[in-house]
Amino acid sequence: MTQRRTLRIAVIGTGKMGADHVRRIDQVISGARVSAVVDLDAERAKQLAAGIEGCTGSGDPAAAMATGEVDAVLIASPGPAHEEALLTAFAHDLPVLCEKPLTPDAASALRVMEAEQKLGHRLVQVGFMRRYDAEYLKLKALLDSGHLGRTLMMHNQHRNASSPPGFTNAMLINDSVVHEMDVTRWLLGQEITAVTVLRPRPSSNAPAGMDDPQLVLLETDGGVVVDVEINVNCGFGYQVKAEAVCERGTARIGTKQSLVTDTAGRWGGTIAQDFVERFADAYDREVQAWVDATRRGEVTGPSVWDGYAAAAVCEAGVRAQREGGRIGVEMVERPAFYR
Numbered sequence: 001m002t003q004r005r006t007l008r009i010a011v012i013g014t015g016k017m018g019a020d021h022v023r024r025i026d027q028v029i030s031g032a033r034v035s036a037v038v039d040l041d042a043e044r045a046k047q048l049a050a051g052i053e054g055c056t057g058s059g060d061p062a063a064a065m066a067t068g069e070v071d072a073v074l075i076a077s078p079g080p081a082h083e084e085a086l087l088t089a090f091a092h093d094l095p096v097l098c099e100k101p102l103t104p105d106a107a108s109a110l111r112v113m114e115a116e117q118k119l120g121h122r123l124v125q126v127g128f129m130r131r132y133d134a135e136y137l138k139l140k141a142l143l144d145s146g147h148l149g150r151t152l153m154m155h156n157q158h159r160n161a162s163s164p165p166g167f168t169n170a171m172l173i174n175d176s177v178v179h180e181m182d183v184t185r186w187l188l189g190q191e192i193t194a195v196t197v198l199r200p201r202p203s204s205n206a207p208a209g210m211d212d213p214q215l216v217l218l219e220t221d222g223g224v225v226v227d228v229e230i231n232v233n234c235g236f237g238y239q240v241k242a243e244a245v246c247e248r249g250t251a252r253i254g255t256k257q258s259l260v261t262d263t264a265g266r267w268g269g270t271i272a273q274d275f276v277e278r279f280a281d282a283y284d285r286e287v288q289a290w291v292d293a294t295r296r297g298e299v300t301g302p303s304v305w306d307g308y309a310a311a312a313v314c315e316a317g318v319r320a321q322r323e324g325g326r327i328g329v330e331m332v333e334r335p336a337f338y339r
């Protein structure tokens with residue numbers, strides 16, 4: 001259905017990402033407004049709602065989606081809560097922007113995929129925001145142009161200043177490396193077939209019980225080998241870098257130096273401190289693209305299939321962490337619905 005009027009959005013989960021998306025919809029992008037915010041911590045939701053005209057705050061996502069006062073839903077609760085919220089949105093035929101991961105494991109992602117297919121039309125865009133980042137878009141355009149020949153390898157670095165409390169080895173894969181898994185599939189147009197995880201000695205910055213950093217190797221069905229340094233307690237800032245090694249050259253992103261100073265015998269710049277800062281433009285473009293598509297009655301961007309494929313690769317990654325060795329990715333065949 002084409003909707004030319006302002007889209008009324010319910011944001012579910014008002015923690016770090018949810019609150020940032022609320023600010024973005026309220027102050028940055030056009031064509032939408034936040035009409036409801038929902039959090040299990042209802043007080044948090046009410047406080048956020050108080051600062052936004054015409055917005056309610058509450059603690060029950062299902063009740064908020066049933067009011068008939070909502071046109072679309074942005075899910076920013078933790079991954080394990082996504083399946084229930086998605087199925088509720090499907091019951092009301094509401095378009096969804098669902099933060100990554102779609103769900104935390106392949107079986108639940110498959111259930112969501114089957115439920116969406118039963119509806120007979122797509123409703124979900126998955127929040128793999130790197131696909132909207134200006135540098136990643138340039139890299140994709142270059143690789144697609146064929147100018148550098150076929151891609152042979154990719155090297156990635158994914159560093160966070162520190163991990164939030166409760167972060168686990170499995171989350172290192174499911175929450176962090178999931179981004180490299182998605183961009184690998186998207187940049188190369190290939191599926192990932194196997195995962196190996198190597199662990200150097202842990203950094204003394206890593207919380208007890210977490211092996212950080214780790215080196216994750218991905219192999220694709222097109223014969224490309226991709227390495228990812230995941231290092232979520234590096235201490236100095238947030239860095240995401242990627243280099244594609246191709247037959248006729250290489251291409252690097254993430255090395256941008258926006259401001260370089262020369263002073264008192266030194267030269268240097270600054271490093272972003274977290275993803276909200278580094279990927280601000282990508283999140284803006286991602287949410288604007290979702291709003292625009294929804295108002296046109298379309299669903300674009302990363303699909304439930306992409307969310308499922310990433311979940312299947314993550315599952316192999318977590319097994320590789322636990323069991324060691326090279327673990328094959330198990331996936332169902334891609335349904336015609338998502339081609």
Ligand SMILES: NC(=O)C1=CN([C@@H]2O[C@H](COP(=O)(O)OP(=O)(O)OC[C@H]3O[C@@H](n4cnc5c(N)ncnc54)[C@H](O)[C@@H]3O)[C@@H](O)[C@H]2O)C=CC1
Nearest residue numbers: 013014015016017018039040076077078079081099100101
């Ligand atoms: N695209 C990206 O770069 C990033 C995406 N994320 C994703 O965003 C989502 C949220 O992450 P954060 O904001 O960092 O988490 P957070 O822990 O800061 O916030 C989560 C919020 O959800 C609420 N909540 C928990 N269960 C809920 C439920 N069943 N219904 C409604 N609210 C519920 C919590 O009370 C909390 O306020 C996750 O899926 C995460 O993977 C997080 C960071 C970056």
Ligand SMILES: O=C1[C@@H](O)[C@H](O)[C@@H](O)[C@H](O)[C@H]1O
Nearest residue numbers: 158160175176177179232275
């Ligand atoms: O999605 C994200 C977080 O959940 C994750 O914890 C971080 O490592 C990633 O850099 C960020 O983009």
